Amino acid sequence: MTTQIVVEKLGKAYRQYKNNYSKLKTIIFASKNPDNFKRKWVIKDVSFSIGPGEAVGIIGINGAGKSTLLKLITGTVSSTEGSIKLQGRVAALLELGMGFHPDFTGRQNIYMAGQLIGLSVNEINRNIKQIIEFSEIEEYIDQPVRVYSSGMQVRLAFSVATAIRPDILIIDEALSVGDAYFQHKSFERIRKFKELGTTLLLVSHDKQAIQSICDRAILISGGAKVMEGTPEEVLDHYNALIADTSPRKTPPVKVVDPVVSENKKDKNKVQLTSGTGEVELINIALTDDEDRQIEVVKVGQTVVLKLTVLAHEVLKELVIGYVIKDRYGREIFGTNTHYFNKTLLDVQKDEQISYEFKFPANIGEGNYSVSIAAHMGSSHVVKNFLWKDVAIVFNVINADYETFIGSSWIPPIIECSR
Structure with a gap:
């Protein structure tokens, strides 16, 4: 397999001068005297x-x-050290409206932006109709871009960048601006390009996008690559990074704190536990409505998630939450006691508390895992006592209902008349 993107020991540093005189002296005399400035590595x-x-x-x-x-990687900023090798035509959406002139019309900007990414005028002429149709802004195409909304700009920018399938497609958060319909439409095009051999590099805070599209993920912290692996594993470490895993500050490139540990649940799953340690999960089980522990669940069956936690310290408040994930690590459903006004206050040291979450398993066939969180506030990001991934695993089968596809059981009432 021919590699299309190779990044080796890449580094970028900006100079921070002591004063304007030091900056002027460095520029005029091309001085590299380290006494004049210091490097800030990003x-x-x-x-x-x-x-x-x-x-x-x-x-x-x-x-x-x-x-x-x-x-x-795209060459809009020069590197201080290291090397980058790209093979093939690159299309990139790095910033909203990048390459657009606000006083030019949408049609004029198609030609300008298209040529910036390497399309010839003939190629643009042949594809301009489908570019406009895909962007769905036909009635505004001959108006200045300055009157466009942010969503309209990203529609047009994405349509231009993907008018012809690129060898490499690089996207930086741009699609998060568009509406839900256009996001679905765009990701469908991205998936099709990927099937045809396009290399995709995506920056996004959308965990669902990373998990559903990407084969691998890379975690960046403090300007360094701290982890590379499956999207599920890397996102678990990302959760640990953004959570308050310690009362002290940890170095920006350190992901696995002494209170963060991992072990192999099985050969395919990495189980991550993080948190400040005030709360311990001492028991967890999935049962049916007759209190029998189960590992296989029928679609639509009522199940009870039971867990017991132990408080090692006095806690001002305690919230327990859970997230159900499919085998790709995509979040199917999650909630916590805060949203149901069940926050416990003034929890005592060595107190054991049991919880039961009863719900119908209206999800599709497949393997699922449950992650558990104990924290303050509405999210484990606020104050994370405990985060435990893959705390329990179960399998869903369809034994009683009509055949369906997808992750949710949403049975319709069908009427047909002739």
Whole structure:
């Protein structure tokens, strides 16, 4: 397999001058005297490669260096060290309306932006009709882009960038601006390109997008690559990174804190446990409505998720939540006691608390896992006592209902008249 993107020991540093005189002296005399400035590294020693038809997601907290990394790869920013090799035609959506002139019409900007990504005028002429149709802004196409909404701009930008299937498609959060319909439409085109061999590099905070499209994911923190692996594994570590895993501050490139541990649940699953440790999960089970523990669930069957936690410290408040994920790591459903006004206050040290979450398993056939969180507030990001991935696994079969596809059982009432 011919590799289409190769990044080796890539680094980007910006100079921070002591004062304007130091900056002037450096510019005039081309001085490299380190006494005049210091380097601020925003990307450091990043390496990875991607083959044709592969999709890789870049994730990380704001300011981690994700967008800078993509700008280095596309050549809009020069690197300080390292190398980048790209093979094939590249199309990139790095910023909303990038390459658009606000006073030019949408049609004029199609030609300008198209040529910026390497399309010839003849290629644009042959594809302009489908570019306009895909963007669905025909009635505005001859108006200045400055009157476009952000959603209209991203529609047009995506339509231009994907008018002809690129060898490499790079997207930085741009599609998060469009409406839900256009996002579905865009991701369907991306999936089709991927099947045809397009290499995809995607930066997104949308975990569902990363999990459903990408084959691998890379976690960036403090400008460094700290993890590369399956989307599910990397997103679990990302959750641990953004959670308050310790009362002290940890280095920006350190993901697995001493209170974060992992073990192999089975050969395909990595189980991650993180948190400050005030709460321990001591028991968890999935039962039917007759209190029998089960591992196989029928579609629509009423089940009870039972768990017991132990408080190792006095807690001002305690919220318990869970997330059901499919085998690709995509979140099917999640909630917590905060949203149901069941937050416990003034939990005592060594107190054991049992919870039962009763619900109908209106989900499709397949394997599912449940992740458990104990925290303060509405989310484990606020104050994370405990996060345990793959705390329990179960299988869903369809034994009683009509055949259906998808992750949810939503039976219709069908009427037919002639």
